[in-house]
Amino acid sequence: MHYRSTRGTELSDSPGFADILLSGLAGDGGLYMPEAWPELSPAVLREWRALPYADLATETIGLFTGDDIARPALQEMCRDVYGTFRHQAVAPLCEVEDGLFALELFHGPTLAFKDMAMQLLGRMFQHVLQQRGQRATIIGATSGDTGSAALEAFRGLENVSIVILHPEGRTSEVQRRQMTSVTDGNVLNIAVEGDFDLCQDLVKAMFADEAFRREVGLSAVNSINWARIAAQIPYYFRAALALGGPDREVSFAVPTGNFGNILAAWSARRMGLPVRRLCVGSNQNDILTRFLLNNDMSMRNVEPSLSPSMDIQVSSNFERLLFEMLDRDAARCSAIMKEFRATGHMAVPHDAWQAMRDVFEGTAFDDAQTLEAMKTFHDQSRYLADPHTAIGLATGARFREAGIPMIAAATAHPAKFPDAVRQATGLEPSLPPHLADLFSRPERCTRRPGELAAIEEAVRAHLHRA
Numbered sequence: 001m002h003y004r005s006t007r008g009t010e011l012s013d014s015p016g017f018a019d020i021l022l023s024g025l026a027g028d029g030g031l032y033m034p035e036a037w038p039e040l041s042p043a044v045l046r047e048w049r050a051l052p053y054a055d056l057a058t059e060t061i062g063l064f065t066g067d068d069i070a071r072p073a074l075q076e077m078c079r080d081v082y083g084t085f086r087h088q089a090v091a092p093l094c095e096v097e098d099g100l101f102a103l104e105l106f107h108g109p110t111l112a113f114k115d116m117a118m119q120l121l122g123r124m125f126q127h128v129l130q131q132r133g134q135r136a137t138i139i140g141a142t143s144g145d146t147g148s149a150a151l152e153a154f155r156g157l158e159n160v161s162i163v164i165l166h167p168e169g170r171t172s173e174v175q176r177r178q179m180t181s182v183t184d185g186n187v188l189n190i191a192v193e194g195d196f197d198l199c200q201d202l203v204k205a206m207f208a209d210e211a212f213r214r215e216v217g218l219s220a221v222n223s224i225n226w227a228r229i230a231a232q233i234p235y236y237f238r239a240a241l242a243l244g245g246p247d248r249e250v251s252f253a254v255p256t257g258n259f260g261n262i263l264a265a266w267s268a269r270r271m272g273l274p275v276r277r278l279c280v281g282s283n284q285n286d287i288l289t290r291f292l293l294n295n296d297m298s299m300r301n302v303e304p305s306l307s308p309s310m311d312i313q314v315s316s317n318f319e320r321l322l323f324e325m326l327d328r329d330a331a332r333c334s335a336i337m338k339e340f341r342a343t344g345h346m347a348v349p350h351d352a353w354q355a356m357r358d359v360f361e362g363t364a365f366d367d368a369q370t371l372e373a374m375k376t377f378h379d380q381s382r383y384l385a386d387p388h389t390a391i392g393l394a395t396g397a398r399f400r401e402a403g404i405p406m407i408a409a410a411t412a413h414p415a416k417f418p419d420a421v422r423q424a425t426g427l428e429p430s431l432p433p434h435l436a437d438l439f440s441r442p443e444r445c446t447r448r449p450g451e452l453a454a455i456e457e458a459v460r461a462h463l464h465r466a
């Protein structure tokens, strides 16, 4: 399998999986996409119904790794990683209301869906870096969950340093402590004065600084890295196949921020899974919903919300969908994305927008509606949802159609957001035993202004110490 950039101007043609795993973002600022989509027949999908999660993940992800990670090695990684999840089914389905299912993706070590991919990425990086005799410096931006998942997956690894930028004061306390209590020597946490979009822009700016990129051996584990998306595809197959696919259509509802998780669902559809609708759920930062309604993607200030992991205006993976909807015309895709960054507005060609609307729905819930949804799902169905999951379920409920299972991504454990859960239900969710002492663990974190030079300096100083 080879890859190409959504902006199409890369000099080195057709990198393979190991190359794009380590580089993360294409040199031209675009995002890597597979050169061709694997296509799966209904017969193959029926065979996949019987596979345990780790083997289904091996089959799916193996389509993207090609020969760069030998199949037995990939299978061993998947079995090791998913064998440690707290639920035997890894990503179980729970019917919350008639025809409305929660696909629980939070049974990994850091209690959010990010573990589903990140645990595997830790193993893949180690494997490829050892094979190549290289080191990498991973830089990630987080609104709370990617950071903790990445630190857990990469802490203590010999050939990797990891630096995570989070927006100061804009994560839940549990999310912050999950990051800042990781004090291994290869880890640096930076609290940035600004919001998540600024953190993500800083990461992209470090990638654009060619000299710095080479100097530190920069890698990314945000969902700008295709490997993250690839490892998030299997659970959509698993859920749909468990509910009658490929002989029955299903729909998915996904609480959405950076657009990575729903892009993974779209990818499963593109590979042959019969999926009827993909429903984007937003909080009051509803840029995607407004776009889907009016073909008008206009940036506004980010408002802090009860679902902080979705407090975002620039959804990086939207570029991948746009690229596909423009029939892979990289020049047009690049021009539209550059215009968006320059003006803060984007309207896509009408046929591309219509093609998105044929599949995608969007709706938004402000904080009051989120709390109401959390209370209703708890009172009526005894389902305790974190604010992000509640938005996913409420989105699913809004677009549910008779006879078609609606599967909502349950993206975080309620204990990650105890304040919102208490406010909505009066309940005090408890952390699982392995995190029971989280509030008494020492924290380590560096504060920096949201300026490229200050962040690059902090990274250099960290590498010098390590």
Ligand SMILES: Cc1ncc(COP(=O)(O)O)c(C=O)c1O
Binding pocket: 112, 113, 144, 145, 146, 223, 255, 256, 257, 258, 259, 260, 261, 262, 309, 310, 388, 389, 411, 412
């Ligand atoms: C709990 C939770 N839900 C939803 C999202 C949004 O997912 P995505 O960024 O893939 O759209 C995130 C962050 O990514 C998250 O941490």
Ligand SMILES: N[C@@H](CCOP(=O)(O)O)C(=O)O
Binding pocket: 141, 142, 143, 144, 145, 146, 147, 221, 222, 223, 224, 257, 258, 260, 309, 310
């Ligand atoms: N909500 C995310 C933001 C980054 O998302 P990613 O999937 O691109 O890593 C977070 O939890 O940090």
